[in-house]
Amino acid sequence: MARKHVTTTVNGDEVDFLCETDQTLLSALRDELQLTGTKEGCGTGDCGACSVMLNGRLVCSCLTLAVEAEGKTVDTIEGMAHGEELHPLQRKFLEHAALQCGICTPGFLIASRALLERNPDPSEEEVRYWLAGNLCRCTGYHKIVEAVLDAAAEMRGR
Amino acid sequence: MQYEAPPTLDAATALLAGAPGTARVLAGGTDLLVQMHSDIVSPDLVVDIKNIAEMRAITLEDGRYRVGAAATGMEIMEHADFNKVWPGVVDGVRLIGSIQIRGRATMGGNLCNASPAADSVPAIIAAGAVAAIAGPNGRREVPVEEIGVGPGKTSLAKGEIVASFLFPRRAPRSGGAYLRFTPRTEMDIAVVGFGVDLTLDASGTCTAAKVALGAVAERILVVDDAAKALIGTAIDDGAIRNLEQAARAAARPIDDKRGTKEFRVEIAGVLARRATRIAAERARQG
Numbered sequence: 550m551a552r553k554h555v556t557t558t559v560n561g562d563e564v565d566f567l568c569e570t571d572q573t574l575l576s577a578l579r580d581e582l583q584l585t586g587t588k589e590g591c592g593t594g595d596c597g598a599c600s601v602m603l604n605g606r607l608v609c610s611c612l613t614l615a616v617e618a619e620g621k622t623v624d625t626i627e628g629m630a631h632g633e634e635l636h637p638l639q640r641k642f643l644e645h646a647a648l649q650c651g652i653c654t655p656g657f658l659i660a661s662r663a664l665l666e667r668n669p670d671p672s673e674e675e676v677r678y679w680l681a682g683n684l685c686r687c688t689g690y691h692k693i694v695e696a697v698l699d700a701a702a703e704m705r706g707r
Numbered sequence: 708m709q710y711e712a713p714p715t716l717d718a719a720t721a722l723l724a725g726a727p728g729t730a731r732v733l734a735g736g737t738d739l740l741v742q743m744h745s746d747i748v749s750p751d752l753v754v755d756i757k758n759i760a761e762m763r764a765i766t767l768e769d770g771r772y773r774v775g776a777a778a779t780g781m782e783i784m785e786h787a788d789f790n791k792v793w794p795g796v797v798d799g800v801r802l803i804g805s806i807q808i809r810g811r812a813t814m815g816g817n818l819c820n821a822s823p824a825a826d827s828v829p830a831i832i833a834a835g836a837v838a839a840i841a842g843p844n845g846r847r848e849v850p851v852e853e854i855g856v857g858p859g860k861t862s863l864a865k866g867e868i869v870a871s872f873l874f875p876r877r878a879p880r881s882g883g884a885y886l887r888f889t890p891r892t893e894m895d896i897a898v899v900g901f902g903v904d905l906t907l908d909a910s911g912t913c914t915a916a917k918v919a920l921g922a923v924a925e926r927i928l929v930v931d932d933a934a935k936a937l938i939g940t941a942i943d944d945g946a947i948r949n950l951e952q953a954a955r956a957a958a959r960p961i962d963d964k965r966g967t968k969e970f971r972v973e974i975a976g977v978l979a980r981r982a983t984r985i986a987a988e989r990a991r992q993g
Contacts, residue, residue, distance in 0.1 A: 611740070663806070
């Protein structure tokens, strides 16, 4: 069957790509648009490494078909920094050493930003529950939670 | 694989009814895409129903909530008034997967995936909700408990779609709750799930109750004996003991990696007690 033509907005830019109907949004981002910041972990919605925003909702791009992105907005890790200036969450992840191998980090950052947009002053418990869909096998989560709380405090102070 | 995203239920049911091969409805995709990735199903046709407005809406109809089967978990959780009226249903929705999963997953999908461990379904059944079904031969309504018949199996005919859930008008002093047991607090599948909805009169006597038990049989069970243990009582300790007994008697689980048969039967009673106390407290406050 002919590949489908999809027009969508990724990180504020209108883009189009061709994809198979059963191709995931994750695969289209990585393989058609060369946006490889979004990672594949489990492929079954358990680990959150593929987290992106779809029409402003935090979703797993591995459980979304690429054709579903037609006419929608997609926000990925590539849109998080402004040029050379890192997002406060990105800076705090570095300062707190909230990553080791880094595979889970884009998903954690996207999910954390989604939390802080809804709740600028989350408790530690709220951070941990919100990030329950993101798995990290290196850090033990503590530094990630500290980084998110510190970034939230800094962002509230501005 | 053919992918269609029609704007109306009529178009969607016509596509599904006319499909020569394997056809699947795509709502949130949180079960379907996992099944596709693991080659459990290879659909020839996928009908995405998220462009159908009436399947996405949460509306009040003459005092009764109608929730589109394709409304997402997050949309339901963010609906403040629905939360207030049907807290037990939201208890269940809140436990489905992660934030990411609830950003896509739907109550219609949770029901039609037909897992006996589905977290939102016992509470929807206990609430007395009706599934509005659209199909090639028109529309019909059935109690939600009649949809799932076994793991992965529903009573829907070819071409039929659960379009929405119609909840009954809420009587004063009503409350519901859903609890499940899982080894972890998040991102886990129910070992046992228990949903209850009840109504009290002005003196605190239970006048109506409905109970549904998940993950202890091939389908989600409505436990009439458990409801009967509550009706006519003040939900005192004696009534709760009878309720626990009825819940354990109804449970007929299997042993599997998530829990033994013996453990599940025991937990069915524990969750019955705890969830019913929450529901009763909500009813007293409401």
